[in-house]
Amino acid sequence: MKLNILIVDDEKNIREGLGQSLEMDGYNILLGKNGREGLNLINNNEVDLVITDLRMPEMSGAELLKQVTASNPTLPVIILTGHGTIESAVTAMRDGAFDFLTKPVNLDRLSLLVKRALANRQLVLKHRELQDEIDKLSRRNKFSSIIGKSAPMRRVLDIVEQVAATKASVLITGESGVGKELVAHAIHNLSQRKNKKMVEVHCSALSESLLESELFGHEKGSFTGAIARKIGRFEASDGGTIFLDEIGEISPHVQIKLLRVLQEKKFERVGGETTLEVDIRILSATNRDLKEETEKGNFREDLFYRLNVVNIHVPPLRERKEDVELLAAAFLKEFSEENGKNITGIDQKARLALYNYSWPGNIRELRNCLESAVVMCKSSIITRDDLPATISSGSDEDSVKIPIGISMDEAERAIIKATLFHENGNKTRTAEILGIGRKTLHRKINEYGLN
Ligand SMILES: Nc1ncnc2c1ncn2[C@@H]1O[C@H](COP(=O)(O)OP(=O)(O)OP(=O)(O)O)[C@@H](O)[C@H]1O
Ligand SMILES: [Mg+2]
Known part of the structure; x- marks a missing residue:
């Protein structure tokens, strides 16, 4: 598809001369002899780039530029200026022109500048498209801050939605930085407890004894330094959700106390005798393989099963x-x-x-x-x-990296995606390079959701 360039100049020779030169570069040319004609053409055609003189009767180039930047901000405008009018070019740049060229116009420079302006516009449009997609996603889903449209991420969000309404304990697993904390927040925010507290505890940040009193609280004088009674996080989050992050790091002693909370919803403050009862939803997260830790004897199996009623693995x-x-x-x-x-x-x-x-x-x-x-x-x-x-x-822009551990299907998907990307989405070229038919390529694009 040819791109449309509008050239606006009151001098016939100039607009036609530039038009012919750009036509040879493969563009479609529209011509206008003043700002008003130019604006008309923009309003009634798909214009991709405007090249305009500044001084013209009826409507000047400066006015045209103002109108375009106001109503059509992604449309690039290149300004043509005569000798001695550099100041007006500078003003035009400030008003949002993409660049300017002085007359007499050097056709090679024109050609390059046009190319650059159009490439820039492509990027801006692409970015806008992604921005729209993000806005749409966040309007449509309630996981507002979780971005992702891939099949694995959609599966995660489906489970989040399903499990949020229940009181089931959820263990969120996945490598560091995949978004486990965001998932925990999404579960709480989608649950009936969303107006109650969600209390977070970073289990690895505290020593064993500190973690114990942090979670369960302590009575005054229960250990050196316990100068007053302290309310623990379980008590504080009664009616709400508690999120135990890095659960894999807790000591065997704390594991036992935690197990009791999960089984009976009961516990005592450190050094206390009164048994407290709470209504709490428990979410936890780890980047360890907890199943393996139970096999090694580092983590209680009974606790693991209680925490892991539902597992959400974030890939x-x-x-x-x-x-x-x-x-x-x-x-x-x-x-x-x-x-x-x-x-x-x-x-x-x-x-x-x-x-x-x-x-x-x-x-x-x-x-x-x-x-x-x-x-x-x-x-x-x-x-x-x-x-x-x-x-x-x-x-390396000419290679595809395929990590060990992925399947043939995933590898094929990666190769097709990278080639398509490299060829700017041109399917004919992509099929040629991969040595497969266009139909096969289309089928695979659909199959792998590469559209
Ligand atoms: N799907 C996503 N959309 C937007 N931002 C995300 C997404 N996933 C993660 N992030 C962001 O990436 C960063 C890391 O996420 P998060 O802290 O939830 O990871 P984590 O799995 O808890 O990591 P760790 O195991 O190291 O604690 C955060 O700034 C988070 O906001
Ligand atoms: Mg985290």
Whole structure:
């Protein structure tokens, strides 16, 4: 499909001359002799780029530029200026022009500039599309802050929704940085307890005795330093939810006390005699393989089964790479707002690098990567040079990385996806490169949900 370029100039020779030159570059040309005609053409046609003179009768180029930036901000405008009118070009740049060219126009420079402006527009549009998708996802689902459209992530969200309404204990498993904490919050926020407290305890951050009194509370004088009675987290979250993060780290002694809470909903404060009863929903999370820990004797099997009534396993990012682009766009928006920058997209090479990287630190690492890229970025587009070295250097844009441990199907999916990406979505070229028919490619694209 040819892109449409509108050229507006009151001098017939100039607009037609530039038009012919760009026509040879393969564009479709629309011509207008003043701002008003230009605006009309923009309103009635799909225009991808505007090139306009500044001084014209009826409506000037400056006025046209203002109208375009107001109603059509992604449409790039290139300004043509005569000698000695550089100041007006500078004003136009401030008003949102993409760039300017001085007359007489050097046709090679024109050709390059047009190419650059159109490529830039593609990126901006792509980014907008992702932004819309994110907005749609967050409006549609109640997991507002959890971003993800991949099949594995949709399965996770389905279970979250199902289990939220119940009181079942849920063990959330998965590598570090996959979003276990977000999942715990989503369960609480979707439950009937959402207006009650959700208390979080980071079990590995505290020593055994501190954790015990943190969870169950203590009576005054129960140990050195216990100068007053302390209400524990279980008591504090009565009626609500308690989230025990890094549950794999708790000592055998605390495991026994916890088991009793799970079985009988009862416990005593440290050093206390009164038995307290609570109504609590228990969520826990770990990045260890707790089943294996029970086999090794490090974790009580009975406790494991009580915690793990429902298991939600959050898969690592490398197993749901379809989410990378969406997550990256969301983080890009977050950090460019936070840093007061106006970054509108991620270029092709950088996107490929993000896609190819294996993300051992999962979403936390991706998030940090985008924060640093936003800080490093000097233009309005993130390029591969803005990415941390480990991510950009590991990526070879002409290769597909396939980690050990994935199936043939997943490998095929990765190869097809990367080739499609490399060929800018051109299916004919992709089929050719892969040596398969277009029909087969289409079938596989549908099968793997690559649309
Ligand atoms: N699906 C997602 N959408 C948006 N942000 C996410 C998503 N998953 C994780 N994050 C973000 O990534 C970071 C890490 O997530 P989180 O703390 O939930 O991971 P975790 O699995 O609890 O890791 P750890 O085991 O190290 O505690 C957080 O900043 C979180 O907001
Ligand atoms: Mg966590």
